Amino acid sequence: MPQKLTLKKIAQDLKVSISTVSKALRDSHEISVETRDKIKDYAKKYNYKPNNIALSLKNQKTKKIGVIIPEIVHHFFATVISGIEKVANDKGYQVIICLSGESFDKEVVNMDMLANGSIDGFIMSLSKETLERQDYHHLREVLNQGMPIVMFDRAVEGIPCDKIIIDDVAAAQSATEFLLRKGKSKLAIISTVDYVNVGRLRTQGFKEALLKRGIEVSDKDVLKIEDTENSTTIIENFLKDTDYDGIIAVNELFAVTASKALQKLGKSIPDDASIIAFTDGMLSKYASPTLTTIGQKGEDMGGLAAAKLIERLEAPQTIEESYETVIVKTSLVERESTP
Amino acid sequence: MPQKLTLKKIAQDLKVSISTVSKALRDSHEISVETRDKIKDYAKKYNYKPNNIALSLKNQKTKKIGVIIPEIVHHFFATVISGIEKVANDKGYQVIICLSGESFDKEVVNMDMLANGSIDGFIMSLSKETLERQDYHHLREVLNQGMPIVMFDRAVEGIPCDKIIIDDVAAAQSATEFLLRKGKSKLAIISTVDYVNVGRLRTQGFKEALLKRGIEVSDKDVLKIEDTENSTTIIENFLKDTDYDGIIAVNELFAVTASKALQKLGKSIPDDASIIAFTDGMLSKYASPTLTTIGQKGEDMGGLAAAKLIERLEAPQTIEESYETVIVKTSLVERESTP
């Protein structure tokens, strides 16, 4: 196993100084063509590559971006990563991923680890526990050190950073209006508990759309699920009690569960009841019937987040403390679960 | 934005030398209790954390592991990452992820980038294109530098490294036998092209199981799909031509597509035709009917791969050139698509 080639070793082998080698390899004009070629040939022959760690230490930048998300097995997050990775790689950055597992402590620990020189900036979506506690000291600490953060999807107010989100309220509104236009009138939403902001905002949009039409909204038509654990039973019971003809779900899982529950109750979809799910993933595409969804454009969001972060990292001297919130347009993907 | 605290700055502020600070913070006995406490208090107060890059350069190890996989939006790979990440984090390692997007070139580029000091070792699953070309020079180069690799799932022979795989042949065999035992006799397998080794091996297991029962196997009963692009039409045509009563698919996507195609043809599942899918993911769990699967234990595989890699990284002086291939047991998860 031949040791990794360094400038030092090349210098020794060729009996020149380290700095000559360094300059030659960077095509400096102050090196004679002969020595330069000699060195470059040697380097190419033995496949010299500069050591990234040394460069990072020297340049005070790692060309790496840290991504902290709750889970990677959720399709939406996987698409976001995919988008981040594509843009980042194009611009010469690498992606370090840490999962919080929806835990506040793990989010903090991971952030601390990465913040100590491993990366140049963060892209993140907050854990449920963090949203519940509303404790953002770890974000503030990192920002105070001058390290930028871009939040996506599960973002919060009051943190000086860029954000990439969708307009959850508007998306839920238009989905609701879509169902109403299709002649559905007894609607329900299957959402999360309120501290998960996307759940809260989507519920808000749902309610607003109904009120605008002069339709009374009862809290009984809003199902708030805390855990995915036994969501099946909860959803089944919820749908058994009332005769809904239109359901909006804040994620695919709840949607397909609702679809199955309704069919079990003898209802036909979309005729007896229609369904719209947030997130346009695999599940909706392959469910029976296939589900109409609100596409969240995970890959786009990831790409935008990465572009934004890198732009900030490479900005000459960002004294300007103006942060941007990009709202990504959602799109309604119509499938069999709506008429 | 207060600059990041370094040993140097602490030393200046406290008017001691850098090495004194360093030693004090590492609880060296050669430092007096007073100065030690003074320094530790100061460090804690201003939240000193050693710089990872500097440590990496000094120690010649980064405590990071590089993961290169084809795609992250495939549920199987997402579960593997999840497993890797858990084990790695527990042992103080971080995970850098690069996607090859099934491209040979991108795999090579990513490997080169990571190999230059960014990480201590690799965990990877080869891209389709790499398998097709059978060009593994990039792996050999990395191994020659003394950097260990652990391959999982899409592993190949002849590379001196550890491997974490499932026994694809045996798993396909037992799934086939399972269908035969349930009284199915006209079986087919929906697989990938042969250069994707998992597809080839699963097809082999399928054939062997049938031959063992003295059942003739025709190549017409093996559908080899190259791309997921228009797999739906291909599968529909395939199933229309022959009256199969049992289908094995090498992934969930093909399985659920087959299920829908069969139902469209007026067949009832599992009575008229049964289905078994490789990979126990979301799709199978929420399909209608739910699909029986061969669980690949992605999270376990990832965990094992990480454990194996870290074990090798931390082994005192591994001159022993003995590599291990761990075969992870699969499990049949019975659901509605089989009787």
Place this chain on the structure above:
DNA sequence: TTGTATGCGTTATCAG
């Protein structure tokens, strides 16, 4: 008990 010097691999500045 404390401090100085050296090295990890690289680049940049300055002298020769």
Place this chain on the structure above:
DNA sequence: CTGATAACGCATACAA
């Protein structure tokens, strides 16, 4: 045109 030196942040062998 070439080379010596310092610096990035840290750890450690060796002096004082």
